[in-house]
Amino acid sequence: MSANNIAISVTDLHKSFGELKAVQGVSFQVQRGEIFSLLGPNGAGKTTTISILSTLLRPDQGDAQVMGHSIRRDPMQVKSVLGVVPQEIALYEDLTARENLDFWGKMYGLRGAALRQRVQEVLEIIGLADRANGRVGKFSGGMKRRVNIGVALLHKPQVIYMDEPTVGIDPQSRRNILDSVVALKNQGMTVLYTTHYMEEAQELSDHIAIMDRGKLIAGGTNAELVQLVGEQTRIDLTLTVEASRVLPIWRAVEGVAHVSAEDGRVTVLVADSNLVLPRLFESATRLAARITSVDIREPNLEAVFLHLTGRALRD
Amino acid sequence: MKIFDIALRDLVRSFRSASALIFMFGVPLLVTGMFYFMFGNLARDGGFNLPRTKVIVANLDAGGPKFQTSTKGIPGSANARTLGELVVSILQSDDLAELITVTRAPTAEAARAAVDSQTSQVAIIIPADFSKKFADPDAQATIEFYQDPTLTLGPGIIRSILNRFMDGMAGVKIVVKVFVDAASPQDYILVNQIVRRYLDTSLAEKEDVASALIISRTPTAAPKEDNPLLRIVAPIMGGMMVFYAFFTGASTAQSILKEEEERTLPRLFTTPTPQSTILGGKFLAVFLTVLVQVITLIIAARLIFQIEWGALDLVAPVAVGIVFIASSFGIFVNSLMKDTKQSGVLFGGVLTITGMLGMISIFALNSPGAARLSETVSLLVPQGWAIRGLLQMMNGNNALDVLLTVLAMFVWSVAFFVIGVWRFNQRYA
Ligand SMILES: Nc1ncnc2c1ncn2[C@@H]1O[C@H](COP(=O)(O)OP(=O)(O)OP(=O)(O)O)[C@@H](O)[C@H]1O
Ligand SMILES: [Mg+2]
Numbered sequence: 120m121s122a123n124n125i126a127i128s129v130t131d132l133h134k135s136f137g138e139l140k141a142v143q144g145v146s147f148q149v150q151r152g153e154i155f156s157l158l159g160p161n162g163a164g165k166t167t168t169i170s171i172l173s174t175l176l177r178p179d180q181g182d183a184q185v186m187g188h189s190i191r192r193d194p195m196q197v198k199s200v201l202g203v204v205p206q207e208i209a210l211y212e213d214l215t216a217r218e219n220l221d222f223w224g225k226m227y228g229l230r231g232a233a234l235r236q237r238v239q240e241v242l243e244i245i246g247l248a249d250r251a252n253g254r255v256g257k258f259s260g261g262m263k264r265r266v267n268i269g270v271a272l273l274h275k276p277q278v279i280y281m282d283e284p285t286v287g288i289d290p291q292s293r294r295n296i297l298d299s300v301v302a303l304k305n306q307g308m309t310v311l312y313t314t315h316y317m318e319e320a321q322e323l324s325d326h327i328a329i330m331d332r333g334k335l336i337a338g339g340t341n342a343e344l345v346q347l348v349g350e351q352t353r354i355d356l357t358l359t360v361e362a363s364r365v366l367p368i369w370r371a372v373e374g375v376a377h378v379s380a381e382d383g384r385v386t387v388l389v390a391d392s393n394l395v396l397p398r399l400f401e402s403a404t405r406l407a408a409r410i411t412s413v414d415i416r417e418p419n420l421e422a423v424f425l426h427l428t429g430r431a432l433r434d
Numbered sequence: 435m436k437i438f439d440i441a442l443r444d445l446v447r448s449f450r451s452a453s454a455l456i457f458m459f460g461v462p463l464l465v466t467g468m469f470y471f472m473f474g475n476l477a478r479d480g481g482f483n484l485p486r487t488k489v490i491v492a493n494l495d496a497g498g499p500k501f502q503t504s505t506k507g508i509p510g511s512a513n514a515r516t517l518g519e520l521v522v523s524i525l526q527s528d529d530l531a532e533l534i535t536v537t538r539a540p541t542a543e544a545a546r547a548a549v550d551s552q553t554s555q556v557a558i559i560i561p562a563d564f565s566k567k568f569a570d571p572d573a574q575a576t577i578e579f580y581q582d583p584t585l586t587l588g589p590g591i592i593r594s595i596l597n598r599f600m601d602g603m604a605g606v607k608i609v610v611k612v613f614v615d616a617a618s619p620q621d622y623i624l625v626n627q628i629v630r631r632y633l634d635t636s637l638a639e640k641e642d643v644a645s646a647l648i649i650s651r652t653p654t655a656a657p658k659e660d661n662p663l664l665r666i667v668a669p670i671m672g673g674m675m676v677f678y679a680f681f682t683g684a685s686t687a688q689s690i691l692k693e694e695e696e697r698t699l700p701r702l703f704t705t706p707t708p709q710s711t712i713l714g715g716k717f718l719a720v721f722l723t724v725l726v727q728v729i730t731l732i733i734a735a736r737l738i739f740q741i742e743w744g745a746l747d748l749v750a751p752v753a754v755g756i757v758f759i760a761s762s763f764g765i766f767v768n769s770l771m772k773d774t775k776q777s778g779v780l781f782g783g784v785l786t787i788t789g790m791l792g793m794i795s796i797f798a799l800n801s802p803g804a805a806r807l808s809e810t811v812s813l814l815v816p817q818g819w820a821i822r823g824l825l826q827m828m829n830g831n832n833a834l835d836v837l838l839t840v841l842a843m844f845v846w847s848v849a850f851f852v853i854g855v856w857r858f859n860q861r862y863a
Binding site for chain 2: 174195208211214223227
């Protein structure tokens with residue numbers, strides 16, 4: 120991969136707040152035109168990392184290049200290629216959506232007709248063209264979030280940071296936002312996305328870095344990460360008969376890697392649940408046993424996080 | 435220019451906030467209006483008057499045998515042939531016309547009866563031997579003062595006018611007595627001259643009598659001030675304007691801290707806009723907001739209360755001085771704050787206390803004894819200098835005095851501004 124393909128290159132970032140080491144030795148690279156997610160629980164250091172990369176915070180150690188500009192030496196350059204969607208909504212509530220976009224557009228150096236036109240475009244992208252003249256303070260959480268994102272799109276940045284842009288909003292707004300992130304990528308933007316929702320990271324990302332307690336503990340594509348815990352799907356079942364009766368039979372079923380029982384619940388590890396599940400039902404029927412519940416767990420980032428830290432991703 | 439975009443955005447926000455508008459324009463005009471109507475209720479024909487006291491005078495003075503005095507400089511004195519007539523002419527003078535209406539009674543009984551029947555509130559009876567007794571160094575000239583016992587204010591004023599007159603007379607008498615002892619008692623021409631001189635000087639302050647009793651006259655009264663109501667209301671309006679200009683300066687500058695907490699300031703720092711531009715825009719907004727406020731208040735006060743601020747070539751620098759000192763003070767105090775949670779301390783404490791100290795000189799306008807001390811105290815705070823500039827201007831002090839005060843305001847402003855800017859720069863470095 121040539122250096123030209125790298126949008127963001129982060130080398131050994133450190134940042135402490137007093138005693139607290141919020142970021143300790145974070146390094147990663149984001150390729151141009153991809154969606155890169157930082158996935159981690161609350162307090163992992165995602166926002167701190169984003170703040171350093173947007174030159175709001177100075178790292179204690181380490182450096183990063185954004186589109187070739189050092190955050191230490193060329194902060195202005197970095198800012199001009201960058202759109203930042205902060206985690207906390209940062210808008211003027213007493214101004215309308217259009218006034219907000221208009222003002223922030225000016226801060227990104229847009230003027231006159233170009234500004235007016237771009238504001239209108241962004242209003243349409245975020246789906247608020249019909250509410251353009253409403254005061255932001257009167258908007259719902261989801262609408263505010265969308266304006267919050269819109270601000271970062273005004274100057275068509277090459278790189279956009281989105282820090283947990285879907286926190287605390289309704290499903291429709293969330294859908295709208297996730298779709299627009301993909302749309303941005305399709306327009307050639309590089310997106311650095313942070314979240315503590317593993318589904319989002321899984322759905323959106325080309326690459327994911329899992330962050331915990333200031334450190335990156337794993338990185339790669341979704342598939343690569345999942346392989347860390349093996350490729351097996353876990354199926355948990357409960358039955359109307361003693362688990363011990365089905366164990367020997369299910370162990371012999373084709374495609375089953377492992378069967379165990381605990382507290383009346385049977386756990387089956389399989390490579391492909393679509394193939395194996397019908398066979399499990401079939402053999403249960405032959406035993407005159409009924410399966411009363413089935414819980415299928417595809418290998419996911421949740422499992423990866425659990426595997427790596429021994430803790431759940433969400434608290 | 436981004437700096438103007440930022441400033442303009444802040445202006446829009448300020449003027450869109452109902453509470454900001456109320457404190458910027460509503461409260462100062464309202465408080466002044468309250469005083470205006472409170473005192474204005476007493477006003478008639480646009481002038482300011484206490485309720486006039488009805489005085490009935492029975493002047494029975496037959497005059498001294500050879501004693502005559504013409505006291506130039508005392509209103510009505512040209513016609514006074516006796517001392518009694520002199521007293522009457524003082525009471526009837528134009529200056530006192532705002533305070534009292536004088537009618538005459540033919541006899542002492544008629545005068546007393548008028549008070550008893552409440553058609554007059556005070557009867558003044560000048561006895562027949564008044565001039566004669568005065569001319570006699572060893573006798574005591576007296577005036578009978580007969581008043582409605584339910585009244586205090588009006589009669590009190592008249593009594594004090596008479597006391598003043600009688601004090602003057604007593605002084606004259608001593609001089610006359612000394613002279614008479616030493617020289618020929620027949621030399622009345624000389625006595626006349628002495629009496630006239632004395633009355634000229636001792637009663638020359640007479641014109642202060644009326645005004646000192648009714649209104650708070652500023653140390654040097656504006657030359658063409660003919661509506662005494664304004665002498666009360668104008669300093670109050672000035673004080674209110676200064677107090678709330680500082681208030682606006684501080685609350686507008688507080689938007690820096692507010693933006694920090696609302697996260698829009700950090701967001702501004704993620705745009706390709708230099709910190710100096712961002713903070714500069716915020717500071718500019720403070721100046722512009724206070725500027726709009728002060729100009730509006732000056733014009734509104736002129737239109738609503740007919741307040742004469744002074745010559746325009748002085749009003750402009752004083753106004754700009756107030757804008758600078760109020761804005762920079764706002765920036766300065768906010769730069770010392772940790773966050774907007776401390777705004778209680780800022781507005782309830784710092785601004786109220788310094789504002790009150792600054793206005794102390796207005797409250798003390800009435801009491802010459804306290805004026806000096808209070809002016810000194812008020813000059814310890816920037817508000818005091820702003821008020822000093824306003825009062826000097828309204829009192830028609832010479833331009834140099836006013837401009838020196840404006841210069842002092844600029845010195846304060848620069849100090850506040852430099853410290854404020856330095857601290858904010860540190861904070862966001
Ligand atoms: N300005 C600050 N001063 C002191 N501590 C801070 C500051 N900013 C962050 N921290 C601490 O640093 C750690 C990392 O915080 P950060 O906001 O980067 O986490 P995060 O991954 O973004 O979490 P979340 O999902 O809750 O947003 C946390 O323990 C936080 O309390
Ligand atoms: Mg965060």
